[in-house]
Amino acid sequence: MPKSKHDLLNRLFHHHSKELLAFAGWRVGDFAAEDLVQETYLRFLQHPEPASISNPRAYLYKVVANLGFDHHRKENVRGKYTTETDEVEPDDLISPLPGPEALMEGELLLRNCLAALKTLPEVYRHVFFLNRIDGLTHLEIADALKLPQRTVERYCAKALAHCFTHTMRNHG
Structure with a gap:
């Protein structure tokens, strides 16, 4: 310096x-x-x-x-x-992430649901995925597939009910 x-x-x-x-x-x-x-x-x-x-x-x-x-x-x-x-016990910390058991449970439910959806006609699966995965509304799906909105609503409801029934039968 x-x-x-x-x-x-x-x-x-x-x-x-x-x-x-x-x-x-x-x-x-x-x-x-x-x-x-x-x-x-x-x-x-x-x-x-x-x-x-x-x-x-x-x-x-x-x-x-x-x-x-x-x-x-x-x-x-x-x-x-x-x-x-100043001191926090590690057991007192709560993670926002699911634990390994919850992850395995979720994966099993997803597999059961996908297996159930495979047994449905393709149009039901397609409408269900457009709604639940892609986030399209019933009206948007109806316009895109040239179907009545009420039919799209029925397909989604039937696919969801089928998925629920199949999953509960195989899981519960």
Whole structure:
């Protein structure tokens, strides 16, 4: 580090570190204040031309204020994803994902339903898949296949009932 940069940093630290520490403490609390001030002086050192800063004291205050804002923003985000207690028992954590038993159960039900659908006429399967898989409405399917809407509704209902009956017979 050039001598002038070093001297400028020492002078600024000597003259402003206590007031910056108090300012940072007021912004983020005493616990994080020292880290904020250290980060502020680090940012000052990383400035390409610190001697070109017309008001170094104001610059330091601005950096502390910005870091304080960032600190609060990070704490808010962290607070959304952590619990009140420091220690969380692994058994108390709930996964949004289904467990292995539920996955196997779902796979078995799906296989039974697909097997049941294979025994239906192709048009029933096609209408059912368009509705349940592709998300088309009964009216959209009727228009696409040139069928009456009531027929599409009946095909979907019969396919669903057939799937349910077959699945319950083989599963339950």
